[in-house]
Amino acid sequence: MEVIEEKCLKCHVAVRPTDYFCYNCGNNLKPVPPSVSLIGQTTLYIRSVLIPPFGILWAIKYLKQNNAKSKIVGIVAIIFTLISLIICSILFKNFVNNLNNQVNEQLNLFGY
Ligand SMILES: [Zn+2]
Secondary structure: OOOOOOOOOOOEEEEOOOOEEEOOOOOEOOOOOOOOOHHHHHHHHHHHHHOHHHHHHHHHHHHHHOOOOHHHHHHHHHHHHHHHHHHHHHHHHHHHHHHHHHHHHHHHHHHO
């Protein structure tokens, strides 16, 4: 039976298929998946809340990963993004309404 062996493209040393970096020369063998660590998740959620439309881009990176945990993290980040967008639009609507009311009051004062 043939064993599938991956080799580092740089120094041609045999590496494990699960490795992201060559242990011999440090060459990057394949893209490192986005982190699902607590810090990785927190960073993603904060980004989602603070910069809503762009949070989606990071969330999609997580959704593309082939494991359930990353996908869940991606979905949660998208939910955070949507909540943040909804809150922003409500705040903006209130702000515009207040502005309208104030302008109308001012106009009334001047007898318009
Ligand atoms: Zn190498």
